[in-house]
Amino acid sequence: MCERCEHNENRLSRRHVMAGGAALLAASSLPWAFARADQPVLAGPPPNAIPPDEALNRLMAGNARYAAGATECKDYSLDRAERVGAQYPIVAVLSCSDSRVSPELLFEQGPGDIFVVRVAGNFVNPDGLASMEYAVKILGVPLLMVLGHSNCGAVSAAVKVVTEHAELPGHLPELVQSIEPAVIAAHDKHTPDLVAATIDENVRLNVKRLIDDTPIISDALAAKKIAVSGGVYDIATGKVRLI
Structure with missing residues (x-):
């Protein structure tokens, strides 16, 4: 060689x-x-480094505008290039998949403002929980919200399964099984409107599931970096009621 x-x-x-x-x-x-x-290193604090109550106030102010029909005229294409490299949402919302429920619209927020996790019946499952943990740990959201809504078909189905022993096809029984604890909790309160009460209880139970998550969400809560909230969106009025 x-x-x-x-x-x-x-x-x-x-x-x-x-x-x-x-x-x-x-x-x-x-x-x-x-x-x-998707998150570059910043010299200063990220745009979503705000207190949880400020994030909630922004959402509720946006919802008030939406419900009143006073939404602002915005050109979302203006900041499109800035959103290519990073995202800084102010809230992660666990929402129902219902086509009538759009968190970005009903809170009047723009692209990049809300990290949305959706499943019919807005309940916490392993994939959704991991997504919420990602929003806290990686994206730095200051607020988590479980958002139910009126006239929820998934909740209505769960109520029929519990009260009428209805049988559902396919994988639907697995889905409504996750909502059944809320049906039982609402039924124990002897409420006249079992579906509406179950919608509220379903939000409360899943807020608790997020609060009890360890270690990511519980650690962030202990450090007062985040808050967990719940609400119900009324399709008829457009208003979100915090519970």
């Missing part, structure tokens, strides 16, 4: 070792790198 080839081989071997080490290091930090991929 000539001296030149031997030199190139040695250099290539060193390069392979260095590349292998870098790959190993990157692989070991991959989960965190993936989680931080």
Whole structure:
């Protein structure tokens, strides 16, 4: 082997070792790198570094405008380029999948302001919980909200299963099973409108599930970095009632 080839081989071997080490290091930090991929390092506090009560006030003020038909005229394309590299939502909302419920609209917030997790019946499941944890740990949201709504079909189905022993097809029994504890809690209160009471109880139970989550959400709550709230959206009036 000539001296030149031997030199190139040695250099290539060193390069392979260095590349292998870098790959190993990157692989070991991959989960965190993936989680931080959409959040650049900032020199100052992020735009959503606000107290939880301020975030809630902004939401409720937006809802008041929405319910009154006094929404502001906005051009959401103006900040589109700024949203490419990062997101700084002020709240993570666990909402029902109902097509009549759109958190961004009913709170009159723009793109990037609300991190939305949706499932029919707005209950906490493992995937939804992980998404809410992501919003707290990675995105730095100051507020979590469980948002139920009037005339919820998933809740109505759960009420029929409990009270009338209705049988549902497909995977629907698995879905309503998660809402049944709220039906039982509402039934024990002997309320005249069991569906409406279950909607409220479902929000309360899932707020508690978020509060009890360890360690991410519970630690953030203990440090007073976040708050957890619940509300019910009335489709007819457009108003959100905090509970």
